[in-house]
Amino acid sequence: MPTFETKIAKLAEQTTHWTAEEALALLSIPPDPSHGDWSLPCFTLAKKLRKAPKAIAEELAAKFPAPEGFAKTEALNGYWNFYADKKAIIESVLNGIKEKGLKFGFAEPKNKTIVIDYSSPNIGKELAFHHLRSTMIGNSLAKIHKACGCKVERVNHLGDWGTQFGKLIVMYLRENLPADEATLSNLTIQELNRLYSSFSKISKEEPELENKAREAFAKLEKGDEFYRKLWTAFKEATLKELVRIYKIMGVDFDHYTGESFFEDKIPAVIEELEKKNLLENSQERDVVLLDEDTPPCLIRKSDGSTLYATRDLAAALFPKRKFNFYKCLYVVDNGQALHFKQVFAVLGKMGYEFNIHCEHIPFGLILHKNEEGKWEKGKTRTGTASLLRDVIDAASAKILDLINEKNPNLANKEEIATKIGIGAIAFNDLKNRRFMDVKFDWDAALSFEGATGPYVQNAHVRLCSILRKSGKEISQFKSEELLDQNSYDLIKVLSRKGEKINAACENNEPYILAQYSLELAETAHRFIHNNRVIGSAEENSRLFLVYCAQQVLESTLDLLGIAAIREM
Ligand code: ARG
Numbered sequence: 001m002p003t004f005e006t007k008i009a010k011l012a013e014q015t016t017h018w019t020a021e022e023a024l025a026l027l028s029i030p031p032d033p034s035h036g037d038w039s040l041p042c043f044t045l046a047k048k049l050r051k052a053p054k055a056i057a058e059e060l061a062a063k064f065p066a067p068e069g070f071a072k073t074e075a076l077n078g079y080w081n082f083y084a085d086k087k088a089i090i091e092s093v094l095n096g097i098k099e100k101g102l103k104f105g106f107a108e109p110k111n112k113t114i115v116i117d118y119s120s121p122n123i124g125k126e127l128a129f130h131h132l133r134s135t136m137i138g139n140s141l142a143k144i145h146k147a148c149g150c151k152v153e154r155v156n157h158l159g160d161w162g163t164q165f166g167k168l169i170v171m172y173l174r175e176n177l178p179a180d181e182a183t184l185s186n187l188t189i190q191e192l193n194r195l196y197s198s199f200s201k202i203s204k205e206e207p208e209l210e211n212k213a214r215e216a217f218a219k220l221e222k223g224d225e226f227y228r229k230l231w232t233a234f235k236e237a238t239l240k241e242l243v244r245i246y247k248i249m250g251v252d253f254d255h256y257t258g259e260s261f262f263e264d265k266i267p268a269v270i271e272e273l274e275k276k277n278l279l280e281n282s283q284e285r286d287v288v289l290l291d292e293d294t295p296p297c298l299i300r301k302s303d304g305s306t307l308y309a310t311r312d313l314a315a316a317l318f319p320k321r322k323f324n325f326y327k328c329l330y331v332v333d334n335g336q337a338l339h340f341k342q343v344f345a346v347l348g349k350m351g352y353e354f355n356i357h358c359e360h361i362p363f364g365l366i367l368h369k370n371e372e373g374k375w376e377k378g379k380t381r382t383g384t385a386s387l388l389r390d391v392i393d394a395a396s397a398k399i400l401d402l403i404n405e406k407n408p409n410l411a412n413k414e415e416i417a418t419k420i421g422i423g424a425i426a427f428n429d430l431k432n433r434r435f436m437d438v439k440f441d442w443d444a445a446l447s448f449e450g451a452t453g454p455y456v457q458n459a460h461v462r463l464c465s466i467l468r469k470s471g472k473e474i475s476q477f478k479s480e481e482l483l484d485q486n487s488y489d490l491i492k493v494l495s496r497k498g499e500k501i502n503a504a505c506e507n508n509e510p511y512i513l514a515q516y517s518l519e520l521a522e523t524a525h526r527f528i529h530n531n532r533v534i535g536s537a538e539e540n541s542r543l544f545l546v547y548c549a550q551q552v553l554e555s556t557l558d559l560l561g562i563a564a565i566r567e568m
Helices: 004-014 022-025 043-049 053-063 088-105 130-149 163-174 181-185 190-203 210-223 225-249 259-275 308-323 334-349 351-356 388-406 414-428 442-446 453-470 487-497 497-507 510-528 539-560
Strands: 037-041 070-076 079-084 113-117 152-155 279-282 287-288 297-301 327-331 356-360 366-369 375-377 437-441
Touching: 004 022, 004 037, 004 079, 004 225, 022 037, 022 437, 043 053, 053 070, 070 279, 070 356, 079 327, 079 356, 088 453, 088 487, 088 539, 113 308, 130 152, 130 225, 130 327, 130 356, 130 414, 130 437, 130 497, 130 539, 152 308, 163 190, 163 210, 163 351, 163 414, 181 225, 190 210, 190 287, 210 225, 225 414, 259 308, 279 334, 287 308, 297 308, 297 487, 308 327, 308 334, 334 351, 351 356, 375 442, 388 414, 388 442, 414 442, 414 510, 437 442, 453 510, 453 539, 487 510, 487 539, 497 510, 497 539, 510 539
Parallel strands: 113 152, 113 327, 327 356, 366 437
Antiparallel strands: 037 079, 070 079, 279 287, 287 297, 366 375
16 A cells, blocks of 8 residues: 555656655655645755746645645645645554554565674673663664664674783782682672772782783683683673673673684784785784874784784674675764774775775763762762662662552562663663763653653553553544544654654664654653543544554564563
């Protein structure tokens, strides 16, 4: 069935001024609904037709009758505006949702693979609060690209290689800690954290410790068996905790290919760089020189050990060969912009044109209020809560207190409290353009009012509760019963789902869907407030609409990686 947009595109083609594709790309939704449902700007034709856009739009509106399914078309200030027949819109949207369910607005599968590298924390340390950003933005982008029809490979590029392991090994040995199987398999992330901090403290007084750490890492790189055993234990202890937190957060990966995974693929990369005459020796290190504005990319240190960038080179070639990706996205904070610029530039110098399909997806910082009430990068105010797990626990506990006060008999209340707590923290992050810094304030994030996760989740709960209370099958609707402003507004918002998913996908911006979920929640709350559903004369039609709104909201929350809970 042709959509409203394709009907407009077809008509535009008949005018001979545009191709259907051009018209589709130009088509927009007027911000003021009284200007119609879609709008085709005529400004780009002015030069070609040597006429004012206003006159062109007027001529077109006078000459071409509105396509089927449209009530009228009208010219306004250089725009050709299309007014859909309200009943036709209602039918197309509600039947579309009935047919496609949660997948309404999703694109048809494409034969394209997108690799997304996200979360990717460093092993040996606990997840800090700021790791939330890459984890949640990446998780959401993976879902969004899937909804846009791509095949997605979700990669956790763990920082599991590098001098920091030399540090841990040095501390482990210095403290004479036992290295038997049982002790190693019971190592905890807290213990590793402790070793890490003592290294930092002690090395301030004993700077030679840094050298020892470098030597220890070089020994590890050369394959020393005992050091490998320690390293494996450090890695497993961290992974155990990581996987536990990802599970609570509902975050998943297809590949845990950390930096160490690429270790044996590095010699081939270095050989290739040498063969292509790209390696230069500078200050006893091997580097690839880049353009004037970009510092050289360090490839190998004087002791032969490799660097973060070397591993990222190998890590980019690997998925290209394995998945032949269409795009590879790196969801990493803006602080690493130069690193990615260098890595992509080296790939280009090596002759790999796919480097233009490697994209760094940067994001800003998380800010907290300090004692003077100023926003700064730093700790949350609940003392130790700079660890992600502490923030999640504190948010969940605050919500549980609230549930105990308002709805103490709720089944599975701990689980629901965690889902609201995490939803609140994640939404507070995702509702911003990713490049912006995120202000984290406990009260604002956990509030059930305003632009928050709990507010959106609550709208979903209300929709579910109407469906549950009614207990009726969703059967039929009569479009004439949904013409009132509140119902029609809600239907118009539902109709935009596909367009919002596309925009989020094109810009790699989950915030577009977060803002959409707010708009959806607001219109749904308004509909519920003004239109009685159960027991009304329009019960079947309104119930149908409630069902459709629930489906769209559930799926939108899911695309954000936020649980669409049914009760609270
Ligand atoms: N482990 C790095 C860090 O914590 C992030 C890795 C991002 N991914 C990559 N392919 N470099 O800073």
